[in-house]
Amino acid sequence: MNITWIQTFIVAAKYENFHKASEVLYLSQPTVTVHIKQLEKELGVRLFDRKGRNIVLTAYGREFLPHAHNMIDSLDNGVNHIEKLRQGYHxxxxxxxxxxxxxxxxxxxxxxxxxxxxxxxxxxxxxxxxxxxxxxxxxxxxxxxxxxxxxxxxxxxxxxxEESLKIIAPHDGWDIESSPPLEMESLLSSEVLLTHNHPEYWDTILLELKNQYGRIRTMKVSQVHVTKRFIEEGFGFSILPISTVRRELAEGRLLEVFTHTIKLPHAxxxxxxxxxxxxxxxxxxxxxxxx
Structure with missing residues (x-):
């Protein structure tokens, strides 16, 4: 049984249209038809019935489809296994x-x-x-x-x-050495706090901030790399693990804010x-x- 016939059958069954199958497989439509007819001859049953311009699986076709998928999957697994061995993976x-x-x-x-x-x-x-x-x-x-x-x-x-957390703010345009130190209170009054980019520590931090400063403006951003991009563009500040901002701090693209008013947990x-x-x-x- 030709494996190409099996692949053609699976694609034709997916799209229920020989013309669409030919486009997906980069074959002519007559070639697709020949593949299906050869497979039907091999199996001794009809796999498709025509329905206008489309096709539908027969009862035999529906029964054969999962076996066709298994054959292709088995072939792919075998090829992948040999490729891994060829590359030295055991x-x-x-x-x-x-x-x-x-x-x-x-x-x-x-x-x-x-x-x-x-x-x-x-x-x-x-x-x-x-x-x-x-x-x-x-x-x-x-x-x-x-x-x-x-x-x-x-x-x-x-x-x-565990690693320490850092309060991270946008660069303010000043030279780092001469820039006045940023304070937590002024940040909270002027910037949006970008939260929930880490799954564990935000509830604790937000509770402490609200207890000390009252209402604060927040915005949930679920990914750290997106949070950093927001901050680099001058929008908002956040509290991030040191490993995620070490390079940006060293390059001066972001600023660290020091504070003694809140105790930061570890990540x-x-x-x-x-x-x-x-x-x-x-x-x-x-x-x-x-x-």
Whole structure:
């Protein structure tokens, strides 16, 4: 049985139109028709009935469709497996990671890990912290790196490290050395506080700010990199983990605000796993070595 016939059948079934299938497959419409007829001859049954200019699956076609998908999936898996072996990969480590960690520490960790474990293919799924435990629990990832603690039954959750938070404001146009220090009270009266770009600490901070300063203007921005962009454009200020703004502070694109009026908590990074294998243990060991 020709695999091309199977692929043509799946596309034709999806669009229920031979002309559309020919466009998607970059084939002529007569070629699509020939593929279907050859497959029907091989199986000994009709797979489609005509309905005006369109086509519909017959009962036999509906029964055969999932098997056709399985054949293509099996072929793809086999090709991918051989390609991995050709590239020298014999094992796979899939990591579900929050956007914040993915854009800060993770590239360095992976770089150091694969220098030693060259036979391990690392696959990275970037998902929000509140979804990482589910990814690990369902087996979609071997390891989770999250900014949110997980209490999901059957999973282990370990705090890897903590880092300080910084109050970050736009550059005011002055030379950094001669610029007057920014004060929290003046910021709150003149700027919008960009909140909820981290899953854990904002409720605590907002409660303390409201207790001390009363009503404040806030705007929720769910991603740290978007928050930073807002601040760089001169709109609003925020409270962010130091790892996310270290470069911008060093380059003078953002300013740090110092205050003794509120006590800032720390931001934590958690490791979430369900099972143990050598690849997971080796990667965790490398992270702990680099922290």
């Amino acid at each position: 094992k796979t480590l899939t990591i579900a990671v929050s956007p914040l960690i993915a854009s800060t520490y993770l590239p360095y960790w992976i770089k150091k890990y694969i220098q030693v474990h060259i036979d391990v293919e690392v696959v990275v799924h970037v998902v929000e912290s509140n979804l990482i435990a589910e990814e690990v629990d369902k087996g979609h990832a071997d390891l989770g790196l999250s900014r949110m603690e997980s209490k999901t039954l059957g999973l282990s959750c370990e705090k890897l490290y 934590a990074t958690y490791m979430i796993k369900k099972s143990k294998n050598q690849e997971i243990n080796d990667f965790i060991s490398k992270i702990k070595e680099l922290i």
